[in-house]
Amino acid sequence: MKTIELINAAIAAPSSHNTQPWQFRLADKAIELWADRTRALPVNDPYDRELTISCGAALLNLRVASAARGMAVATRLEHDHPDHLANVCLDEGEVEAALAGLETAISERFSTREAFLDHELPDTLPAELDAAIGREGARLHQVGDEDRSVLAELVAEGDRIQFSNASWRRELASWMHPGRDRDGLAMSPWVAPISRLVVRNFDMGNKVGQADEDLALNAPALVVISTADESQSSWLAAGQALERALLLAASAGVHAGYLNQPCQVEQLRGQLADRVCPGQFPQVMLRLGFAEAPAHRAPRREVKDVLLTYQDLLTQM
Numbered sequence: 001m002k003t004i005e006l007i008n009a010a011i012a013a014p015s016s017h018n019t020q021p022w023q024f025r026l027a028d029k030a031i032e033l034w035a036d037r038t039r040a041l042p043v044n045d046p047y048d049r050e051l052t053i054s055c056g057a058a059l060l061n062l063r064v065a066s067a068a069r070g071m072a073v074a075t076r077l078e079h080d081h082p083d084h085l086a087n088v089c090l091d092e093g094e095v096e097a098a099l100a101g102l103e104t105a106i107s108e109r110f111s112t113r114e115a116f117l118d119h120e121l122p123d124t125l126p127a128e129l130d131a132a133i134g135r136e137g138a139r140l141h142q143v144g145d146e147d148r149s150v151l152a153e154l155v156a157e158g159d160r161i162q163f164s165n166a167s168w169r170r171e172l173a174s175w176m177h178p179g180r181d182r183d184g185l186a187m188s189p190w191v192a193p194i195s196r197l198v199v200r201n202f203d204m205g206n207k208v209g210q211a212d213e214d215l216a217l218n219a220p221a222l223v224v225i226s227t228a229d230e231s232q233s234s235w236l237a238a239g240q241a242l243e244r245a246l247l248l249a250a251s252a253g254v255h256a257g258y259l260n261q262p263c264q265v266e267q268l269r270g271q272l273a274d275r276v277c278p279g280q281f282p283q284v285m286l287r288l289g290f291a292e293a294p295a296h297r298a299p300r301r302e303v304k305d306v307l308l309t310y311q312d313l314l315t316q317m
């Protein structure tokens with residue numbers, strides 16, 4: 001069934017802490033996208049901003065998979081329930097031909113926390129990313145050499161602030177699971193309990209901050225995605241822009257690592273905006289480059305785990 005294939009593509013999207021905060025309902029002529037706020041990160045993401053960006057990334061994958069199957073779809077934002085984010089309406093609108101070629105990149109894309117290989121980005125990629133992100137209603141800012149060390153220091157400062165907060169550490173630790181759990185920051189069953197214990201109990205902000213600062217300083221490119229305002233629809237746009245850019249990059253063999261700390265820590269976000277996107281709201285900061293694929297891909301729940309039934313909806317109303 002084509003709709004199941006589309007949802008299978010959607011759930012391959014990236015999400016903060018791999019929370020996979022989405023649900024889907026098959027309606028008569030639409031696939032409904034719902035936020036699953038039971039998977040929220042109230043300390044890291046108190047307004048569900050990143051949760052909504054993650055759902056936006058899943059929405060883009062639905063559109064890509066539809067286009068790759070020659071299906072005409074129209075995307076509509078929904079407002080009848082706070083968790084009902086959007087519908088992908090089938091047999092309406094147009095085939096989004098520009099997205100069709102991105103489908104193979106859905107399974108090729110991965111996030112990395114490792115240093116990049118020492119290769120330059122393809123010359124044409126920055127302009128292509130800029131155009132793709134613009135088409136989704138967000139903006140891309142390439143961080144110039146003159147700003148890089150300031151931003152790298154903001155990332156390190158963000159790590160220090162986050163790790164100094166015991167609630168933030170506890171929340172992070174609660175998403176560090178053995179791989180069999182199908183969500184969260186997967187790790188081997190042997191390592192998980194110790195890593196969780198360390199993260200929960202020790203402030204490693206200085207060490208993590210130094211490592212992230214080095215990653216920011218040495219990446220082939222550092223970019224920020226911003227929106228003109230701060231609203232659910234802007235966050236959905238940012239998520240679609242993010243995933244469109246990530247798929248375009250992955251098609252060229254380029255992958256991303258996230259350096260979102262200055263977007264997540266409220267007192268640093270204004271400084272980031274002043275430096276790279278005055279008057280805009282920075283949503284995501286990425287480093288881009290060529291990377292070794294991880295030995296194990298981040299796990300995903302199955303389609304059956306993210307399908308909403310009418311019964312589920314009634315209990316949410």
Ligand SMILES: Cc1cc2nc3c(=O)[nH]c(=O)nc-3n(C[C@H](O)[C@H](O)[C@H](O)COP(=O)(O)O)c2cc1C
Nearest residue numbers: 014015016017018050053054110111258260261298
């Ligand atoms: C909105 C958003 C925020 C994220 N923030 C971070 C982050 O701060 N640090 C990080 O290492 N990864 C971050 N990630 C990447 C996720 O951890 C990653 O997508 C998830 O673990 C699934 O792995 P995959 O992207 O390789 O499929 C973020 C992803 C999204 C969509």
